[in-house]
Amino acid sequence: MPAQVTPEDRACIQFALFVTIGLGPEDDIxxxxxxxxxxxxxxxxxxxxxxxxxxxxxxxxxxxxxxxLHGFGFAELRDDLVRSGVGEQFAKRVHDHLESVSVEEWERLRERIVWYSDDNVAPIIGSTKVKGES
Structure with a gap:
């Protein structure tokens, strides 16, 4: 069974998809x-x-x-990326994407984390109980 990630991870991936692909909150991912x-x-x-x-x-x-979300600034994150060896151009692209996220979008991201937190990780299956007469 694949490892499960946190609600925060899932929400951040979703919003990174929105920013990278150019989608909005009305798009369903x-x-x-x-x-x-x-x-x-x-x-x-x-x-x-x-x-x-x-x-x-x-x-x-x-x-x-x-x-x-845990308090790191955009410039600090960009510098960390450059030091990690991903390259200046890639780090700049990520930095630019981060800066393009509005205050309202950061708030929606926090709301989405709560939304993913409501996922109780129960299997999504139908009932196997027989109801009524067969």
């Missing part, structure tokens, strides 16, 4: 409990950061969003 898949337009999509530059930006941006 749900990040799966494993944090590696998301549902969009009735399709299950797998994030593959090692094989897709866009997915690499999504995953990195989500991690940076999470760190920002």
């Amino acid at each position: 749900i990040v799966a409990r494993d944090g590696q898949h998301y549902f969009w337009e009735a399709e299950l999509v797998k994030l593959e950061p090692s094989g897709s530059p866009q997915d690499a930006v999504v995953v990195t941006l989500a991690q940076m969003m999470k760190l920002h």
Whole structure:
């Protein structure tokens, strides 16, 4: 069984997808409990950061969003990315995406964390009890 990620991770991945793909809150993306898949337009999509530059930006941006929620500044995060060896251009792209997120969007991200927190991790299955006469 794949490892499950936190509600904060799922919300950050969702919002990183919004920012990177250029979608808005009216678009329906749900990040799966494993944090590696998301549902969009009735399709299950797998994030593959090692094989897709866009997915690499999504995953990195989500991690940076999470760190920002914990008090790290944008410039500090950019410098950390550069020091990690991802390259100046990639770090600048992530930094620019972070700066483009509005105050209202950060608030919606916090609300989405609460929304994902309500996921009780119970299996999503139908009832097997027989009701009525058969």
